[in-house]
Amino acid sequence: MTTVTSRDGTRIAYEKVGSGEPLVLVDGAMCYRGQGPMRPLAAQLSGDFTVYTYDRRGRGESGDTKPYAPERELEDLQALLEEAGGSAYVFGASSGAALALEAANSGLPMRKLALYEPPFIVDNTRPPIPADYGEHTAQWVAAGRRGGAVAGFMRQVQVPGFAILLMRLMPAWSKLKGVAHTLPYDFAFVGPYQQGKPLPSDKWTGVTVPTLVADGGKSPQWMRNSVKALAGLLPTARYHTEPGQTHMLKAKVHGRMLAEFFA
Template sequence: MNTTIFTYSSTPSADGTTIGFQQGGTGPGLIIVPGTLSTSADYTRLAHLLSPSFTVYIIDRRGRGGSGAQGLSYGIRQECEDVQAVQAATGATYIFGHSFGGLVTLETATRYPSFKGIVLYEPGVATEDNPAAWKWISTYEQALQNKQPRRAFTSFVQGAGHTPLSKMPRWFASFVLRMMVRGTHWQETAALLETNLNEHKETQKLRGTYQHYQGITSKVLLLSGDKSPEFVHRTNQILADTIAGSQSQTLPGLSHLSPENKEAPEAIAKEILRILA
């Protein structure tokens, strides 16, 4: 049984914002960069699986956990500076990014090319400039302004396209999500809806700009789950073709949220260890 104890630390980012992170384990440093609607607490199971081989640092990105607010000048640059600040404070040389955290990881790697190895699980990169794919953002934003968080959440889940709910009538998707996400889980999700909007606006701004990842020279592994939709695998393949020497692999039985505690991080931990340890 793994008895690794994780403690909480923090470091200031370039603009003075506090960035908190959990840390524990033994070995070279590995940073975990969470996705949207997630905190460091959602990746503790993955971190424990990695902790016998790595000293793991799970970041609380801006707007969550022990980190400061996103701030009025929020953008992808700030996200990259936050990761770089944690790397500078810890000396970590490896990094894992999930979903939007994968996008942040790639953008950080182009600005601060100091990671030896990078593992990405379904990075939230918009490889195509498709305006129709972003129609949900206006509905989401309007729902938040009208203090309708459930409506906003339904718009996001359907718009993101990672579950079969994307093809269901909105009323049915809303009903299912009310049953699935409630209590403490809903309270935690609702608290991150505003940050989620800002993060996806950054993803939208960066759509179609993935070519500059050609400059990444680190060892890169792109992972996806075979239960995820086709556009996820297409994105990973485009990125694999763009980043020289990178590898792409699809893991059986996994879906978009598999790196998180409630899903199946064991297979992902195994691949991280295989490629980096």
């Protein structure tokens, strides 16, 4: 592990494996290098790429300078890209895909961009996320109710109640509570597009690099609808469905998908 310094002085922890062209992986909600799918995915891709995984602001071994703003996370990714040589391939999953999308739209130097299931809600195939969800989550964390904040997130992503009860008994629950304060950070990127309304046609006109927008064939219909809608808005995008897959990344399957696109 080593660190880079973001524009506001925050230290961002990262690690790299492999050899070849640089590739930066961007985690979704509650995930970081020590928890989530990116470290196995990096290992899968390390034969073809120099893969960078990092702890997003406030997670793992990265700092969390206040006040938070989405722009700070774009600056964090910019610092990683500079460390990788000035530009790189970029892959983002879930809310990390929304972050990577905003980064590309802002002009950060990318060679290609791959997005997997940014959790937008663009129609009435599932209820929208309450517009004040991020504010309520921050209040739970401030009140010391981190477990409640995690459970609230799980309910919003439609995890069954009995599964949440079982998760509370598992060792990973403490890790989830440890990053509960970053849930509003993710909501800042996805919340405006989780209200059951069509995506704005003029929002991401700055995305000019070749882009893969992908979903899983077994993912919920609401999510697949949003992924297809996003792909239709980006002039350089290709829409792809990975057969038999869900929102959960599998290193071997999704690694192959990314290797083929970035090759």
